[in-house]
Amino acid sequence: MYPDDGAHPTWGDTVRRKLAPILVALGATAALAAPAAAAPGAHQPMTPLPSTGTSPVEPQAGFRVLPYLQAPSSDSMTLVWISELDTPGTVTVTGPGGRQELTSEPVHLDLMEYSDAELAQTIDGLNQGSWLHSDANYQHVVEIDGLQAGKSYRYTVTQDGVEHTARFSTAPDAERWDHVRMMAFSDTETEPAGRIEHREWETAHAGLADGSAERPGIDSLWAQRYGTAVRYGEELVRYPMNQADALDANIATIAEQDPDLLLIAGDLTQGSGYQPAWDEFWRHFAGESSDLASNVPLVTAIGNWETYASISGGYGTPEDRSPVVVARNRYLDYMVTPGDPANPQVRDSYYRLDHGPVTILTLDSTNGLPDEDTTTGMLSGEVFSGDDTNLTPERMSTDTQGSFTAEEYASAFANVYATDASESDLPDLGEGSAQWEWAQAQLADARAQGQVVLVQFHHAAYSSGVHGTPPNHEFADNQSGVAMRAYTPMFEEYGVAAVISGHDEMFERSFVDSDGDGVGVQMYDVGVAADGLRGEQLYETADGTFEPIRFNTHSEWMAAVDEPELWENDANGNPQLVDGGLHYGHLQLDLERTRCGSELTLTPVYLFPQMDAEYTVTGTERRVYDDVVTLDLTADGEVVADNSCQGNTHRN
Known part of the structure; x- marks a missing residue:
């Protein structure tokens, strides 16, 4: 967890002694290890010890998690994979500049073993334990250096005699580029139950499209096939694709567009302290379902689900928040990203990535001070x-997490890692914090370099959804993203083009232009990766009806309101969906060079389910919502209201 600077000479032995009984209490039987030297820019891993886990599955040769790409740059790429055997792997890289052969050093991931609750879990519709692996997790981190900017490389990783081959491209030179394509979504929230679970599907409060037939009702063939869910007192049919199929379709559609980067703005799993959820995440991105992450670097943010242990302890108790500590550090173990060198104790939970002309700042929005909690009136x-x-300003909220306090987390962290509570790895998001000062310095530097700047974090600051109101509002939310609005003046000052968030499981765009000059910041909630499909936050009126709160006056477009569903009855009188509605999807960001600047096009993509007359889903069709936004930028990367270079793009 810390740099190998001798400041914690007994750290490893104490971690092993302190964390073992805590994990046993949570239902785990973990063998813990002392720290090994970390690669530059990586977190501090642990040296391997024999596993004493109780999974019924024996360790297998080869890959538990296929190679996935991290921390890309113009001259390097970090390659990570997970094996179940404590054996080195080899990497062969070929491309411009010649051939490289590298060998990995496996490091035991001591937090990844299954708890007793996970081993005993049953899921209706799945064979008990069919989703489990062994308890062995060895991480391999290989940094590939000496690469050339904007070039494609082929690599093969061999682990225990098993080979995996893929390709990656380095970032272009900031002065020599034509086109950068990025994809963004949030709230993948993977779990084994997602293979069979169909989520809620809220209707638009604005109603159906003109001329539309009625949506299938609770006695329809649709309801018989996919079930119903109650939202705001109304029973509605569920979405026709289960979560796993939806995520696979989303990933496949993204892969077809050949992106340079994939941004995932938090809530990667349905509980980071729930190991089967991580197994499922990697199955989708670097495993059985796809190897997208082997070819496209993942740029991830930490979300509220990354601080939750699910059936392995949840949020713990005020006296013991160790499940939160374990959950958070499980995410930080998997993601190998560049962080804040001046504040290494936060383990890269916020970081900067430069990809040619683009700078992406990823912030940690999971904690703010002073702590707030609607349940206690704090x-x-x-x-x-x-x-x-x-x-x-007097009413501005400060926190995004009402389920635990920073003090409680720090106390648990100190107990788990045998250090002082001041060494907690949970950063404050607020003004004057280390993260705040770091973000301001990075934005100033990026602007001075003429970069196009994007920011991502999990908790949407501007939202019409269930987390859109602050904890001190009449209709309060205990995990609101409103506290992140504190950054908006900073984003406007330094010309941030767009902010990517999630959390509310909506597809919404807000626009903030404080001085009214037509140049502001596009704010997105892209929480439509694969989990819930939610509409606006409603409140119950005196007469028992529900109306939208619409706290967010900056909202410009949302799929659940501005894209009404159009249904047509077939020959048998069954409604068939023709167009519109809220669906799973992602935001596509295309930056193209122009004669005297650049042009950023933000395209909201949705996956329209194709169904036969019996409502069997036969595939999806890539469609685009009617809210494509094109921003003109100067050669210095700043958004302008009117660019004379519009239309003079250099396309690949």
Whole structure:
């Protein structure tokens, strides 16, 4: 967890002694290890010890997690994979500049063993334990250096005699590029139950499209096939694709567009402290379902689900938040990213990535100070009503997490890692914090370099969904993203083009232009990767009906409102969906060079389910919502209201 600087000479032995009884109490039988030297820019891993886990599955040769790409740059790429045997692997890289052969050093991931609750879990519709692997997890991190900018490389990783071959491309030179394509979504929230679970599918409050037939009802053939769910007092049919199939379709559609980067703005799993959820995540991205992450670098943010242990302890208790510590550090173990060198204890939970002309800042939005909690009445601002025009500085919230306090987390961290509570790896998001100062310095530097700047974090600051109101609002939320609005003036000052978030499981675009000059920041909630499909946050009126709160006055477009569903009855009188509605999808970002600047096109993509007359899903069709936004940027990377170079793009 810390740099190998001798500051914690007994750290490894104490971790092993302290964490073992805690994990046993959570139902785990983990063998813990002392720290080994970390690669530059990586977190501190642990040296391997024999596993004493109780999974019924024996360790297998080859890959538990296929190679996945991390920390890309113009001259290097970090390659990570997970094996179940404690044996080195080899990497062969070929491309411009010649051939490289590298050998990995396996490091035991001591937090990844199954808890007793996970081993005993049953899921209706799946054979008990069919989703389990062994308890052995060995991480291999290989940094490939000496590469050339904007070039394609082929690599083969051999682990225990098993080979995996893929390709990657380095980032282009910031001065020599034509086109950068990025994809973004959030809330994949993987879990084994997602293979069979169909999620809620809220209707648009604005109603159906003109001329539409009625949506299938609770007694329809659709309901018989996919079930129903109650939202805001109304029973509605569920979505026709289960979560796993939806994510696979989303990934396949993304892969077809050949992106340079994939941004995932948090909530990767249905509980980071729930190991089967991680197994499922990697099955989709670097495993049985696809190897997208072997070819496209993942740029991830930490979300609220990354601080939750699910059936392995949840959020713990105020006296013991160790499940939160374990969950958070499991995410940080998997993701090998460049962080804040001045604040290494936070383990790269926020970081900067430069990809040619683009700078991406990933922030950690999981904690703010002072702590707030609606259940205890611990609020930092006075309670108010109405929309966000009433959000005065005195009413501004500070926190995004109402389930535990920073003090509780720090106490558990100190117990788990046998150090002082001040060494907690949970950063504050607020003004004056280390993360705040780092973000401001990185934005100033990126602007000075003429970069096009994007920011991602999990908790959407501007949302019309269930997390859209602050904890001190009349209709309060205990995990609100409103506290992240504190960064908006900074984003506007340094010309951030777009902010990518999730959390509300919606598809929504907001626009903030404080001075009204037509140049502001596009704010997206792209939480439509594979989990819930939600509409607006509603409240119950005095007469028992439900109306939208619409706290977020900056909302410009949302799929659940502005894309009404169009149904047509077939010959048998069964409604068939023709177009519209809220579906799984992603945001496509295309940056293209122009004669005197660049042009950023933000395209909201959705996957329209194709079904036969019996409502069997036969595939998906890539469609685009009617909210494509094109931003003109100067040669210095700043968004402008009117660019004379519009239309003079250099396309591949």
